[in-house]
Amino acid sequence: MAGIYIHIPFCKQACHYCNFHFSTSLRFKNELIAAIVKEIEIQKNYLGNEPIGTIYFGGGTPSLLSEIEIHSILKSIQNNFKVNVDAEISFEVNPDDISATKLNEWKNAGINRLSIGVQSFFEEDLQWMNRAHTMQQAFDNLKLATQFYENITADLIYGTPHLTNEKWKHNVQQMIELNIPHLSCYALTVEPKTKLFKMIQEKQNEKIDSDKQAEQFLLLMNWMEISGYEHYEISNFAKQGFRSKHNSSYWQQEKYFGIGPSAHSFNGSSRQWNVANNNTYRTAIDNGNLSFQKEELTNVQKINEYIMTSLRTKEGLNLQKMGTATKKQLEQNAAKYISTGKIKLENEKLILTNEGKLFADGIAADLFLES
Numbered sequence: 001m002a003g004i005y006i007h008i009p010f011c012k013q014a015c016h017y018c019n020f021h022f023s024t025s026l027r028f029k030n031e032l033i034a035a036i037v038k039e040i041e042i043q044k045n046y047l048g049n050e051p052i053g054t055i056y057f058g059g060g061t062p063s064l065l066s067e068i069e070i071h072s073i074l075k076s077i078q079n080n081f082k083v084n085v086d087a088e089i090s091f092e093v094n095p096d097d098i099s100a101t102k103l104n105e106w107k108n109a110g111i112n113r114l115s116i117g118v119q120s121f122f123e124e125d126l127q128w129m130n131r132a133h134t135m136q137q138a139f140d141n142l143k144l145a146t147q148f149y150e151n152i153t154a155d156l157i158y159g160t161p162h163l164t165n166e167k168w169k170h171n172v173q174q175m176i177e178l179n180i181p182h183l184s185c186y187a188l189t190v191e192p193k194t195k196l197f198k199m200i201q202e203k204q205n206e207k208i209d210s211d212k213q214a215e216q217f218l219l220l221m222n223w224m225e226i227s228g229y230e231h232y233e234i235s236n237f238a239k240q241g242f243r244s245k246h247n248s249s250y251w252q253q254e255k256y257f258g259i260g261p262s263a264h265s266f267n268g269s270s271r272q273w274n275v276a277n278n279n280t281y282r283t284a285i286d287n288g289n290l291s292f293q294k295e296e297l298t299n300v301q302k303i304n305e306y307i308m309t310s311l312r313t314k315e316g317l318n319l320q321k322m323g324t325a326t327k328k329q330l331e332q333n334a335a336k337y338i339s340t341g342k343i344k345l346e347n348e349k350l351i352l353t354n355e356g357k358l359f360a361d362g363i364a365a366d367l368f369l370e371s
């Protein structure tokens with residue numbers, strides 16, 4: 001089953017750590033949404049006739065869309081793709097955009113899962129991140145959302161300079177008490193070209209403490225396990241029945257079609273990504289073209305992508321899916337991690353232990369096949 005991702009490239013203000021593509025000028029929002037609708041029509045054959053099991057509005061900030069804009073995008077998808085009646089339709093929202101009116105609009109549009117960017121319940125952390133919402137909005141509006149939606153995921157960030165372990169516990173505890181059934185928790189990363197990167201370079205901010213991040217990740221895994229959440233992917237925890245179907249399909253190498261500036265697509269054999277510039281994207285579509293780059297994937301690249309994503313999941317890397325020579329190579333590459341307790345081998349699956357999860361990306365890179 002395939003998925004559709006729609007990138008809404010607008011935000012009220014730039015969070016200091018963020019390296020996603022977005023503009024804080026909403027001047028050409030109407031025109032951009034019209035271009036998104038047109039891209040859906042132009043690309044209607046991208047996934048063949050594959051049924052669509054998930055639709056995901058990400059960004060940027062999808063909660064800046066009006067009711068009419070949401071309807072026009074979903075209608076265009078319905079008209080041009082075969083969407084399953086029980087498709088998961090997720091929508092990323094920021095706490096300051098949530099109100100009873102908006103929640104009703106989103107429900108009426110058919111959105112059945114909300115992804116709420118909370119990040120922290122402490123004012124000093126939110127200000128440090130340059131988030132657009134306050135701690136009160138985070139708490140009150142998350143609570144309000146639970147009165148309209150059962151299927152909610154919320155994001156939290158750990159490893160930030162002012163986040164002590166006690167504060168981290170409070171953030172996670174609030175989510176558990178509000179009965180949020182899915183949590184995505186990310187270690188703060190410092191990406192080039194972000195304000196945070198610049199501030200650290202100019203010594204206006206201290207460097208990220210990776211030991212503290214590791215400690216907070218270990219604490220998190222412990223709290224979530226005690227509270228009955230399944231740790232089904234490195235950054236994701238779910239109560240039974242609340243895994244993200246959309247993100248799971250990425251990790252299972254399903255096909256997906258990405259719409260909007262900077263969105264990525266995968267059709268089983270190649271990847272392509274739209275230009276990360278609102279004006280260039282819009283102008284190309286106005287002229288009946290698409291502005292994107294494309295890469296055909298070799299078999300080795302496909303296997304390495306599988307290694308990277310599967311190793312992050314609870315199910316692990318299934319060696320039975322590999323040919324004999326590849327399987328042997330992977331077993332050899334994994335041997336030192338098995339002997340040091342970072343990977344366990346169960347039913348021909350390589351699965352990261354909690355300690356191994358601290359080094360997931362490095363271990364995956366070390367298992368990669370050479371082209």
Ligand code: SF4
Binds near residue numbers: 012014094
């Ligand atoms: S709201 Fe989200 S997409 Fe926008 S700047 Fe902040 S983190 Fe990035």
